[in-house]
Amino acid sequence: MTNQHSTENQSIEISEWLNHSEISDLGPIIYGVQVWGTQTNEAFQKQLLTWYHKEKRDLPWRQDKTPYHIWISEIMLQQTQVDTVIPYYNRFLNLFPTIADLADANEGKLMKAWEGLGYYSRVRNMQVAANQIQTDFGGVFPNTYEDILSLKGIGPYTAGAIGSIAFDLPKPAIDGNAMRVFSRLFGISADIAKAKNRKIFEKIGEYVISKDYPGDFNQAIMDLGSSYESAKRPNPEGSPVKGFTLATLAGRTDEFPVKSQKKKAKPHYYDALIIQNTDGKVLIKKRTDEKLLNQLWTVPLIEEPKEVNASEAVKHMVAETKENYAIDPIVMKQPIGQVKHVFSHQIWHINVYLAYLKSTQNQPEEYLKNNNQAWIIPNRPNDYAYPTVQMKIWQVFQAYLNNQFDKDK
DNA sequence: AATCCGGGGCC
DNA sequence: GGCCCAGGATT
The missing domain is CATH 1.10.340.30 (Hypothetical protein; domain 2)
Known part of the structure; x- marks a missing residue:
């Protein structure tokens, strides 16, 4: 040749x-x-x-x-x-x-x-x-x-x-x-x-x-x-x-080239909880000791073993916030929206719920710092790094607020 | 050697 | 819904 x-x-x-x-x-x-x-x-x-x-x-x-x-x-x-x-x-x-x-x-x-x-x-x-x-x-x-x-x-x-x-x-x-x-x-x-x-x-x-x-x-x-x-x-x-x-x-x-296919992502089911205090601020938490999205901030995310109905989810979220956030919110009975987020190896199906505090229950500064939690003004730029899935949750919240505003007019 | 780790663009 | 992208660490 x-x-x-x-x-x-x-x-x-x-x-x-x-x-x-x-x-x-x-x-x-x-x-x-x-x-x-x-x-x-x-x-x-x-x-x-x-x-x-x-x-x-x-x-x-x-x-x-x-x-x-x-x-x-x-x-x-x-x-x-x-x-x-x-x-x-x-x-x-x-x-x-x-x-x-x-x-x-x-x-x-x-x-x-x-x-x-x-x-x-x-x-x-x-x-x-x-x-x-x-x-x-x-x-x-x-x-x-x-x-x-x-x-x-x-x-x-x-x-x-x-x-x-x-x-x-x-x-x-x-x-x-x-x-x-x-x-x-x-x-x-x-x-x-x-x-x-x-x-x-x-x-x-x-x-x-x-x-x-x-x-x-x-x-x-x-x-x-x-x-x-x-x-x-x-x-x-x-x-x-x-x-x-x-x-x-x-x-x-x-x-060419020859390339074998990879296996597909597995579904996961989450509840996302947007908790507003009496100042209108929302609770977020930094993910620590996590492999996925470590050091990034999200609203409380509660994983369900499988797809669950709203009443089970609400029960689960109330128990979770008492246990890991030291607050006792009132959670709305139905989600305000859904988020689907695809990773290379997982697919997250998230129901987004809204909740309010009955009165001022803000945890002490010391508690917030030790537990990597913070209250933020929603939809305003800040220094906390959010993963894209959290940005999608914020969008659901914003759409809900816009909808409420239109109704009030 | 296989699995885990993000997100966006394209079809 | 699946594939692709200027991959590396971990198990």
Whole structure:
């Protein structure tokens, strides 16, 4: 097989190769290395980088190569789309301009900066890592792959991304994007949902990456994966490296990558209780020692083992508020609305109830502080970080208030 | 090796 | 309703 792939003859040969391709654990990486020999490899890099330098996306974290900036962007971009990240990235950098600022940041302020972005352990791990940098690396972001990998919250993908972009280390950055692209480039049929198969793509990445411009190479793969080689609507025929994309040359783009499906989310049932005191303030509580939405604030949420009727729910909520909130509210007999919230592994079905205190029952300041509780003025911005599911509960409450107002007119 | 951890966009 | 997204930590 030659280095050229653009004729129809070759497509047949490539198709044949796809059926017999195998991956070696230790390299030289790909069985069909004669297809992607050194010569072809350099031609591929040149074609990819030329396209990237002409067409690359203009993104805030591409304005400079400050390791701290690259780091923030890479953590935010984990499982999160570019358009979602951009406003968070700019705000975060203004709030915490340096690694030292992040290390010393107040935790509540940190969570507020991440509010709504999801996977909240990311930002807590970043603060741990910021302190690692202060104590273990003299306040300077480490510049070797192993040291970068040693930081909390940084795995093989992120270490490769930061190392290549900020320090020109020739390490691949293998995420779902890169696996899809490499799968199509080489016709790799290994299931990209299986953890063990990631190392196959790391080997390929180490082999094909430009040693002169590793950061640009990795980012070019990312841009390619978000455009011509996207998961949803790829346009492989227009790809700047179509001539190197074996799956496409064989007319089999849609067979790659292979990805097994994940199991579906389980339903959970909750009562949400909006309790107003005589000042019109509402009780919220910080989730502590929780795995899900830890350190975030919500109104009292009471989980039911299964779907229950309103009278059972009210009974349960009254017992709960006595036990864990030291108050005795009057709960309305019917919910004012419903919220459905989907996580990757759980689906929450929530009935939202309203309640009032008979008289001033506000707990002492000392009690509120010790139990991570607070009374807030509803629908007014504050410093408490809410998860999105709480924002949905606030919306139900606001809709109820608007409805009442209309009735009174 | 599988499961847990968020949220939004798209079909 | 399911899939996808610049994944890592935990078990």
